[in-house]
Amino acid sequence: MIQSWKEVLPGDRYEVRMAGLLYFYDQKIITCLYQPLIGIEATSLYFTFWQEKDSREGNFSATHHQLMGFMNLSLDRILKARKKLEAVGLLRSLKKRHSDPGFFIYRIFPPLKPDEFFHDALLSPFLFHQVGSRDFERLSSLFADHSSSEVDFEDLSVTFDDVFESVPAGEIKEEEQLDPGEKKWEKRAQSGSLRFRKPFDFKALKRYLSEAILPADALNDDVRADIEKLAFVYNTDPFDMSRAVETASLHTGTVDRDALRKEVRDFYRLEHGADEMPALYDRTQPEEDREMAGRELQSEEERLIAWYETSSPYQLLEQLGHGSKPQPPDLRLIENLMFSTKLNPGVINVLIDYIVQVNHNNLNKSFVEKIAAQWSRMNVRTVRQAMSIAREERRKRQEPVSSKNDAPRRRVSERGHQEIVPEWMNGDGHVNRTEAPDEEAKKRAKWLDDYLNSI
Template sequence: MKQYWNEVQPIDAFTVVMNGILHQHDKKIIALLYQPLIGPISTTLYNTLLYMVEEGRTLSEEWTHYHLMNAFDLNLEEIYHARLKLEGIGLLKTYTQTNNDRRSFIYELQPPLSAEQFFTDGMLNIYLYQKLGQTHFLKLKKSFTEKKLDMKDFSEVTRSFQDVFTSMGANTLAHSEGHTASIPEHEEEYFHRQKSHPISIDGSHFDFDLLFVGLSEVMVPRKLFTSAIKDAIAKLSYLYSINAIDMKNIVLQSLTPDQKISIDDLRKNARDWYQMENETRLPQLVDRIQPVIHRENETRLETKEDKLISYLETVSPRQLLIDLSDGGEPSKSDLQAVEDIMFQQKLPPGVTNVLVHYVMLKTDMKLSKNYLEKIASHWSRKKIKTVKSAMDLAKSEHRQYQEWASSKKDSTQKRKKPIRTEKLPDWFVSQEDSSHNDAEMQTEELEDKLRRLEAIQRKYQKNGGDKGGKN
């Protein structure tokens, strides 16, 4: 992941262009449907860019990013993160150009989906439902719908153009300059309402070849997999984390009697599969990695702890588990435990990483769900949002957490030999005590399990040093 200062600087200029005229109804859609998913800062950034374009125009003057920083009273890192959310959800396209070491941007505002497109998207509507809950979601949907007027007993009596108007004749029209005068000038175009485009999920993350291997050509002909069907499968696999093996059964369940694949059935069967796997819960839209607004030390990577913080802030919890397993896929139970604390306790990804790091080292590289949830609940009540504050709280509450861990082990370890000296994360150990802890004897079994984590830490400390050297 590139650091934001490589992507944009305060002195960089930008111009806002609108991809079509926005109506008042569009602003309602953004405020009520998009804002719960992207947050108030991204929504305000969209509106601010919109108001930089004069009323009735589609192109703004040139500004610098200093202006945005002053207008928002935010640093550029937070504005950049808000911009990425707008890009990801389809409300903004960004273009850049560099001339003679001067970098400039074009921010092209995209119209939002219509209310009907949003509520039938198959992905955004699910995220919104989970975010708002059933009662609020249904009330919101009602505000965008109305009773359909019954016109079956009415007959249309509208007159056509030629019924009402008459022409002055072909000769008059042929000599008119109106045709030429109506053509826009060079490099100009008329204002128009652009068609909005649904969110597109890159299908590269899904293994269609493996899906086809598991489906007989006779039973499910390849011609059934139209671009619309493949797009729906890619979206559903992303939304519900469905692999090709499980998707095969969902596709088979979605075949209609006339041998077609129903998109509505695909959505229903994928949702049912997910809810069976996740105790009836629906997926939520969350940040993959620690939000920029809750990061620290991105420009200071001097100490070992700084580099570890940078790693935990820029890696997803799933990737952390993969790194700890030497590239192997984490178990479903481990992923479920991590997902539960992120969704139920509302812990940011970076804070979740600290928790996983701490618990894994204290429980012999095993992710104890009960222990994980108990500490996560404590951090949630403390409203921990940053990696550094999570580390500090773990240090200050270590004795309490140790008691929780010991009480859990008492019943299972009564007949076992005395437990070995526990290993603590490097960030937990104070500088003056590190030599003492390094000298503690560990068994070969524990050392072997910890070697993976230490190798990962060294790898990212090196990467962190490389990043720091570029500044």
């Protein structure tokens, strides 16, 4: 849940700085290659910062309230767009310490050049999945070098001294003017690098690597950067990565970066299917379909709704597995639901949690897809709608049991999956450390079970 007031206020000022020169051609790269990944609002924010800096000489600060009016966006949406720019390396945000009101520096970076982008181990596969194979090929052709051969041409260009004569030394009166001194000139900066909050475990990787195949210095900075990106994109653990690294360095003693990308990609396709590529998408409930954003949570039901809204299906699967890594079949099922039914992640969270309870912890593919298709036809968009429908479905399933007994049976779920409790769970912004995660998980599971039983 993005709550902008915790990070930035409308009255906080900001200043835009460039990490280097930007060129007109960069607009084409941003629009065609980055916009499919980050969306129109993040792209618009980048161009807004660019024009603000480009239209003024020197440094000029403005308030975020002015930025909200200029872009006609809420501060929450601007903050979300800003974080997307930071994630893909187009922006760095710096905040001055102990400043009231707050003061930010937004440093914009140039995008990767086309050849760098299409060879990037992280951005290129995500673009492929986002636009599809046909448009990916069209974009790569759009930026390809189409210059024709010049083998049959003769160079007739003159040299400098064919046109100009040197100036006699006596005519230069102020020789010291030729010395630039300490001046620094604007230049094209390096593109922003991608960073990860959870770094790849290179220590574990080295334990799996054979020194007979690969020397210790083969993992240079460029190779390590590729490994980190590939591990994130394809969800590759150190053991599987070690096999790819050794294959990519066989007989040479150095890691062939192109071969490494191919090895990891081929292994992923072997596991997921020949035409599958990893997806890049917002894995939590969209802001416009959230009910608890910015609200003070008053009840257990509201806390549960907020949890579903701010957690991803991946996190839910991880917790249902007591903290273990979700299995590929379950991940493929989740991805297929998102792309085929277009259900929101929060709704999918309710769906998965509901089916786990009524189907004895079994995520049967046909059963899940049947209910998901039904919810999609009903146009279920919010978590509260999904919970209401799940409760009604649960009541229908238990009607035969209730007719044979004086009182409906109550089944209390005994699952106690590992859960890291978000700060908002207690309403006061502090995590309650007195109860163990398993106890909190059982408490949440029992509340949902009671809710489905209309208790």
